[in-house]
Amino acid sequence: MRRDCTRGTDGADRGEVVNAFGIGSRPLWLMMGVFACGYFLVTLYADSTVTGWWQWIGLFAGFVLFVVAGVTILDSPGDPLPTPTTLAVAGLAVSAVAATLFSLPFPPTHVMQTGPPMGASVVILAFVAVRGRPLAAWLASGCISVIATVWGAVSTAGALWGLSITLPGYAIMIMGSLFSVMLRPMARQIYELREANERQVALDAAAAAATEVRDRRLAALDERARPVLTRIARRESFSADEVVVARLLEAQLRDGIRASGLDLPVVRDAAWRARRRGVHVVLLDDGGLAALDDASAATARERLALAVAALLDEVDDGRVTVRIQPPGREMLASVGVDAGHRTDRIEFDHRVIVAADSARETPASGG
Structure with a gap:
């Protein structure tokens, strides 16, 4: 029996682990919406000096890619995350970082210009790890580091500086991976214990119902048949009318x-x-x-x-x-x-x- 708590608001089967972490819940959707608004506002503030229309197209494309990746990771059913969905989310995150970084001024003009794409990529890939795909999350993170290193060298900010902006995100990746390795089995055990308890409650209810039916039948037998059985045990004789009543009683008990x-x-x-x-x-x-x-x-x-x-x-x-x-x-x-x-x-x-x-x-x- 599949529990209702493993289903999201649209009824899709998301799995015990996903539900235990609250992925797909309304509070998490709200927080991701707040994060998206913050991403958008910080981008507008940090890139206020950007004048090229192609740069704004790249920045906006990166934002849209991150939004699509976030919606996909929160809304997709299945545990662990299906392989096609995993590849799509990881590819969206890497593409969003590349589109955003290479749309910034060369060299960057504000210290916060790289903050939104780096933060968003870490959040998305941490969710990928939590949803049972830590290897894909780490490979995508490595690709982002390579892209940031190349971008740093091209933008004259320095290859090492480009690499350094990706390093703080690995701390969150480690935490997400630990969640995946340590807490996912624990979540499964919790729901297995709950399911076992539900089965036991159902068995107890069935046993109680069977006991109630047996007691009711015994009471009916005691009420209707005991007088006749007592007379039979005493070897008493029955009149023709009493024999008819006894047969009717036997038929009623059989019913x-x-x-x-x-x-x-x-x-x-x-x-x-x-x-x-x-x-x-x-x-x-x-x-x-x-x-x-x-x-x-x-x-x-x-x-x-x-x-x-x-x-x-x-x-x-x-x-x-x-x-x-x-x-x-x-x-x-x-x-x-x-x-x-x-x-x-x-x-x-x-x-x-x-x-x-x-x-x-x-x-x-x-x-």
Whole structure:
């Protein structure tokens, strides 16, 4: 059974680890939105002296690439992150850094011009590591360092200076990798324990329900059958009427076992009266009510019982077979009537609406 807590707001299956870290949650979406706004504002401030239109196109393209990468890493289902998605996010991060750095003035004119792309790339790749792809995150980080080194040499700021702006991000990468290596197994264990607890609760509930059914049947047996069984044990004799009552009682107890879904007072009384009139009544329950939720099953059971009782009261001879269908059938239950004056098959759908499948009146036989 898959838990609801492993699904995001769109219903996609994200996995226990992703859910444990809150990836895809509304607070994280909000924080990433705040980060994107900060990225945009810092870029506008630090690059206020940039006048080339092609440079602004490059800066804006880098921002868009980072946004796409962020949305993808937060919204994509699966754990670990699927390989195609991993490659796409890593490629977007590397491309965004390259587009941004090579759109800056040569040499840079403000110390904060490299801050937004470096910070954004570290955040994106740290999420890649947390989502189970640390190797891809480190390879992408290495590519970014190489690009920054080349850019530093080309922009006359110096190759070592270009490399140095990427080094602080590795501390965050190490932290993300440790999360991936140490906390991901722990998150899985937490959810496995929770799932085991849910299974145990379900088993306990099923055992309690079975105990309740057994106690109810024992109580019914004690109430209805004990007097007859006691007289049999004492070797007392029975009159003809008492023998009829004992057989009716045996049939009623059998109904409670074979047709628990119809074991209601109104059906028991109607079946008792029909059998006393000479009708052969067979009640069967193949579990169709179990496929419904508790409220629907209770309503359907009550209405079905009333309808079955009414049908039993209409028959004076012959045979009546009532069957609750197995789960998955189109019809909830069916009643077959084979009496001297009628032969009917009546079906009940899941809203307990009676629909005659076939009905034909036959004349009563003479003599």
